[in-house]
Amino acid sequence: MAYILRSTLLALCLLVTVPATHQAVNGGSDCATCSVIVALVEQLTEFKNQTVIDTLEQLCSYLPVQFKPACDAALQTFGPALIQLIVAGADPDVTCHALRFCYTDPGQPTCHSITPMTSVYQSDQEFEVKVQTARNSISGLTGRFTLGMKFCDIPGIKEICDWIKKTIASQEPAVDLDNDRFSTYQALRGAAWRGKDCSDVISDMYPGVIPTDGDKTLDSNCNGIFGVINNTGRTYEDELCANSQPRGVAVLGDSVSAHFHLPPQWFDATQISEKSFLHAVEILENEIDWPMMSTCTGHGSNLWPEAITGPIDSIYNRLRDRNRCNHRDFQNIAANGERSSSMNDLVKTLARKPGKDRPLVVFYALVGNDVCNGHPDTFDHMTTPAEMFNNTMQTLDYLSKVLPNNSHVILLGLADGRVLYDNMGPRVHPVSTYWGTFTYAKFYDFLNCLQISPCMGWMNTNRTMRDLTTQRAEQLTAVLRNIATTYKTRYPNFDLNFLDNPINEAITKWEAMGGAGWELIEPVDGFHDNQLGQAFVAGILWDDVMNKFPDTFGPVNPNNDLIDRLFGDQGGY
Numbered sequence: 001m002a003y004i005l006r007s008t009l010l011a012l013c014l015l016v017t018v019p020a021t022h023q024a025v026n027g028g029s030d031c032a033t034c035s036v037i038v039a040l041v042e043q044l045t046e047f048k049n050q051t052v053i054d055t056l057e058q059l060c061s062y063l064p065v066q067f068k069p070a071c072d073a074a075l076q077t078f079g080p081a082l083i084q085l086i087v088a089g090a091d092p093d094v095t096c097h098a099l100r101f102c103y104t105d106p107g108q109p110t111c112h113s114i115t116p117m118t119s120v121y122q123s124d125q126e127f128e129v130k131v132q133t134a135r136n137s138i139s140g141l142t143g144r145f146t147l148g149m150k151f152c153d154i155p156g157i158k159e160i161c162d163w164i165k166k167t168i169a170s171q172e173p174a175v176d177l178d179n180d181r182f183s184t185y186q187a188l189r190g191a192a193w194r195g196k197d198c199s200d201v202i203s204d205m206y207p208g209v210i211p212t213d214g215d216k217t218l219d220s221n222c223n224g225i226f227g228v229i230n231n232t233g234r235t236y237e238d239e240l241c242a243n244s245q246p247r248g249v250a251v252l253g254d255s256v257s258a259h260f261h262l263p264p265q266w267f268d269a270t271q272i273s274e275k276s277f278l279h280a281v282e283i284l285e286n287e288i289d290w291p292m293m294s295t296c297t298g299h300g301s302n303l304w305p306e307a308i309t310g311p312i313d314s315i316y317n318r319l320r321d322r323n324r325c326n327h328r329d330f331q332n333i334a335a336n337g338e339r340s341s342s343m344n345d346l347v348k349t350l351a352r353k354p355g356k357d358r359p360l361v362v363f364y365a366l367v368g369n370d371v372c373n374g375h376p377d378t379f380d381h382m383t384t385p386a387e388m389f390n391n392t393m394q395t396l397d398y399l400s401k402v403l404p405n406n407s408h409v410i411l412l413g414l415a416d417g418r419v420l421y422d423n424m425g426p427r428v429h430p431v432s433t434y435w436g437t438f439t440y441a442k443f444y445d446f447l448n449c450l451q452i453s454p455c456m457g458w459m460n461t462n463r464t465m466r467d468l469t470t471q472r473a474e475q476l477t478a479v480l481r482n483i484a485t486t487y488k489t490r491y492p493n494f495d496l497n498f499l500d501n502p503i504n505e506a507i508t509k510w511e512a513m514g515g516a517g518w519e520l521i522e523p524v525d526g527f528h529d530n531q532l533g534q535a536f537v538a539g540i541l542w543d544d545v546m547n548k549f550p551d552t553f554g555p556v557n558p559n560n561d562l563i564d565r566l567f568g569d570q571g572g573y
């Protein structure tokens with residue numbers, strides 16, 4: 001199931017990777033990818049007042065060097081047909097049907113995507129005639145391109161698809177010589193996701209470990225604090241940290257916690273440039289997630305401002321400011337598409353050893369995939385309350401085996417995804433900024449027509465569907481609330497609490513401050529909170545925890561200023 005979300009999102013990323021799911025129809029992610037590419041090419045051609053060929057060559061030249069050969073190969077394969085269609089004035093809808101990336105499966109409606117005008121076709125018949133005429137016009141031009149080809153079959157693109165599939169397959173750090181589950185490499189589930197390892201050859205050195213000799217000579221726990229105080233002979237760890245109740249933070253979550261963000265600069269004809277793709281390889285290696293700028297594990301500064309902007313605030317940053325001994329002790333155990341059932345596998349990638357490591361504050365934050373991908377009218381494929389109970393208890397039982405004593409687990413309720421449609425519905429999606437025609441409502445309809453929506457229940461123009469989805473989400477939230485009450489004292493190594501999901505509270509507060517809800521929502525997928533939202537939610541979540549469960553984050557360390565003076569940035573990230 002996790003693959004459904006990935007395939008959709010990567011489709012939007014112009015790189016269709018994962019095998020089409022059994023659910024996708026009418027061309028699925030190939031149709032979405034084609035539509036986005038053609039819309040971009042046509043708008044860029046108009047916006048820059050240049051030829052289609054110039055636009056295509058320009059787009060290939062923008063891509064990182066690793067992808068340029070693929071782009072050129074793809075152009076050789078279907079460039080001639082594409083150019084012919086676009087020059088003849090076919091819109092993305094007609095073009096992608098003519099190239100048969102989009103089609104209409106038996107018994108399915110015809111899907112319509114991005115067009116330069118708001119309403120174009122009077123009937124399916126009229127549309128079919130246009131498609132047929134367009135297809136006839138390229139009959140001699142298909143060359144190596146055969147109708148019905150998948151994007152990932154195209155020479156050049158195939159290699160990229162294979163690379164991406166391999167890249168997102170592992171949910172543990174790929175570069176980890178000492179196998180302690182921490183890394184010195186940033187991407188590939190490395191230091192962007194969990195505190196940077198300070199020695200990748202010594203497996204007893206990693207963020208969160210309790211120093212055995214007070215870090216006399218080596219900084220075993222990677223917090224930058226080590227050495228002996230000359231006049232007393234005591235170690236700095238003993239003097240500044242040992243009594244400060246240090247702890248780390250981890251989040252068990254989905255794409256919201258991993259902080260999924262597709263740069264709008266990649267899709268918007270008025271913004272796209274070579275600069276937008278500067279770090280595209282690393283962004284893909286991070287599964288298009290930005291854990292280093294996220295609500296729970298944000299840290300450091302924004303290194304890729306060409307692809308994301310906004311403030312950084314996080315539970316980790318605040319926990320570190322509260323006690324500088326906690327430096328680098330964070331883990332982002334979140335993945336796109338994650339839901340309560342799959343979390344029982346993902347949680348096993350958490351690195352924590354009872355008796356050996358410091359306590360951990362764990363957020364269990366699955367905001368909605370348990371109700372997404374389901375059919376609200378039948379509730380098929382939605383997690384049932386009984387399953388939610390079972391899945392969550394399994395995860396908690398696992399945590400009872402791995403968390404050090406004095407840890408804390410906070411279950412967050414599901415969000416109410418109706419805020420998405422309410423805030424985004426009539427707004428224009430970045431893939432049609434120049435034309436101004438393709439609204440989020442149409443975008444949601446299009447994904448649902450292809451049956452590739454990451455959340456058909458909430459990303460839906462049918463209000464009843466959205467309400468029914470929320471109804472189930474509330475039932476699952478009630479399960480979590482009950483678990484936190486019923487099993488509060490069941491686990492000797494952690495206390496267990498529940499909080500409502502902070503995202504809806506954040507939007508309400510933002511609006512009360514005079515803001516608009518859409519300002520907190522991701523523009524490309526229309527489904528996640530954006531950088532501003534992630535930071536704003538961090539403050540709300542922190543305050544909620546401080547108000548309701550004040551022991552969670554531990555005391556303020558009175559030695560913070562001294563640590564700052566002695567150890568500076570403590571090794572950074």
Ligand SMILES: *[C@@H]1O[C@H](CO)[C@@H](O)[C@H](O)[C@H]1NC(C)=O
Pocket residue numbers: 049
């Ligand atoms: C677009 O370019 C053509 C040819 O270079 C030129 O004649 C035309 O005036 C340009 N149109 C606009 C709107 O700049």
Ligand SMILES: *[C@@H]1O[C@H](CO)[C@@H](O)[C@H](O)[C@H]1NC(C)=O
Pocket residue numbers: 230
């Ligand atoms: C502590 O002692 C060592 C060796 O005697 C010396 O090199 C170092 O500068 C001293 N550090 C401080 C902070 O006094």
Ligand SMILES: *[C@@H]1O[C@H](CO)[C@@H](O)[C@H](O)[C@H]1NC(C)=O
Pocket residue numbers: 354355405492493
């Ligand atoms: C954790 O606490 C329990 C109960 O106080 C104790 O029995 C157990 O030995 C502790 N575990 C570790 C690893 O310290």
Ligand SMILES: *[C@@H]1O[C@H](CO)[C@@H](O)[C@H](O)[C@H]1NC(C)=O
Pocket residue numbers: 376377462463464465
């Ligand atoms: C909206 O969805 C509900 C529930 O599936 C369905 O009964 C109703 O016909 C739909 N309304 C429209 C306008 O499609």
Ligand SMILES: *[C@@H]1O[C@H](CO)[C@@H](O)[C@H](O)[C@H]1NC(C)=O
Pocket residue numbers: 390391393394
């Ligand atoms: C959860 O479901 C599994 C298999 O479906 C079952 O074996 C197990 O007993 C259930 N656990 C609980 C706590 O209900």
Ligand SMILES: [Ca+2]
Pocket residue numbers: 178180182197198199200201202203204205206
């Ligand atoms: Ca190590």
Ligand SMILES: [Ca+2]
Pocket residue numbers: 211215218219220221222223224225226237
């Ligand atoms: Ca240390």
